[in-house]
Amino acid sequence: MGINLGKSKTTPNERAAEDYSNSLRLLRPLADFFVVNVSSPNTPNLRELQDKAALDEILGALQQVNEAGKCGNDSQPSARPLLVKVAPDLSFDALDEILELAGKHHLAGIVATNTTIARPGSTDEKMLRVYSEMGGLSGRPLRKRSTEVVRHIHAQTHGTLPIIGVGGIFSADDAWEKISAGAALVQIYTGLVYEGPALVRRIVLGVQRKLEQGGFKSLRDAVGSSA
Numbered sequence: 117m118g119i120n121l122g123k124s125k126t127t128p129n130e131r132a133a134e135d136y137s138n139s140l141r142l143l144r145p146l147a148d149f150f151v152v153n154v155s156s157p158n159t160p161n162l163r164e165l166q167d168k169a170a171l172d173e174i175l176g177a178l179q180q181v182n183e184a185g186k187c188g189n190d191s192q193p194s195a196r197p198l199l200v201k202v203a204p205d206l207s208f209d210a211l212d213e214i215l216e217l218a219g220k221h222h223l224a225g226i227v228a229t230n231t232t233i234a235r236p237g238s239t240d241e242k243m244l245r246v247y248s249e250m251g252g253l254s255g256r257p258l259r260k261r262s263t264e265v266v267r268h269i270h271a272q273t274h275g276t277l278p279i280i281g282v283g284g285i286f287s288a289d290d291a292w293e294k295i296s297a298g299a300a301l302v303q304i305y306t307g308l309v310y311e312g313p314a315l316v317r318r319i320v321l322g323v324q325r326k327l328e329q330g331g332f333k334s335l336r337d338a339v340g341s342s343a
């Protein structure tokens with residue numbers, strides 16, 4: 117089980133490192149891995165924490181807690197894998213700055229991506245009303261961009277940093293797009309809402325078929341195969 121950590125809305129960004137690390141101290145015994153969410157558009161100014169200096173401070177504070185022996189009633193004192201979740205709206209240069217922190221802070225991977233603040237062009241009045249709403253947009257309109265981000269991270273890191281691909285996955289084809297672009301794992305959110313839990317089985321079987329058709333021995337061999 118993974119836990120996704122977000123800063124509290126009421127904590128100013130200057131105290132973000134303390135907020136995230138307090139959460140990790142309390143929650144570390146409960147999860148196998150943690151994702152540092154600095155990319156949700158739904159918490160005001162949260163995405164500013166993707167700035168290299170701010171993220172450097174947060175990850176430093178988190179790893180200090182993570183690597184410091186027992187936390188709470190933690191029976192397993194080992195450090196948990198920490199991943200960072202990024203926004204699809206970051207430029208590739210800004211993404212590269214985040215990747216520069218991966219080695220220094222022993223990141224276990226990147227989750228790409230969160231929801232987008234971008235809106236697709238439309239002439240449909242109903243859609244324009246929906247698109248004018250506040251907050252992050254998930255699902256189909258996000259798929260292509262999140263795959264581009266996965267592909268870029270995979271290329272920049274030469275496939276050395278595990279990527280969890282997420283954004284607009286509704287089928288085995290969509291999952292395969294993320295895997296072949298460089299994702300070692302995929303996450304579904306909106307797809308689960310529209311398709312229901314049977315989607316997981318359809319994706320697993322569909323991906324298995326694609327592995328056989330493509331002559332891949334394992335999923336690992338397919339990661340980044342179209343990159």
Ligand SMILES: Cc1cc2nc3c(=O)[nH]c(=O)nc-3n(C[C@H](O)[C@H](O)[C@H](O)COP(=O)(O)O)c2cc1C
Pocket residue numbers: 120122153156201229230231253254255256258282283284285303304305306307
């Ligand atoms: C209602 C809603 C709530 C979300 N809450 C979080 C959150 O708390 N933390 C986070 O990192 N991402 C959050 N996300 C983003 C999703 O985890 C996912 O990255 C994004 O929706 C793209 O995937 P999808 O197209 O499969 O939904 C949320 C998305 C939605 C739609």
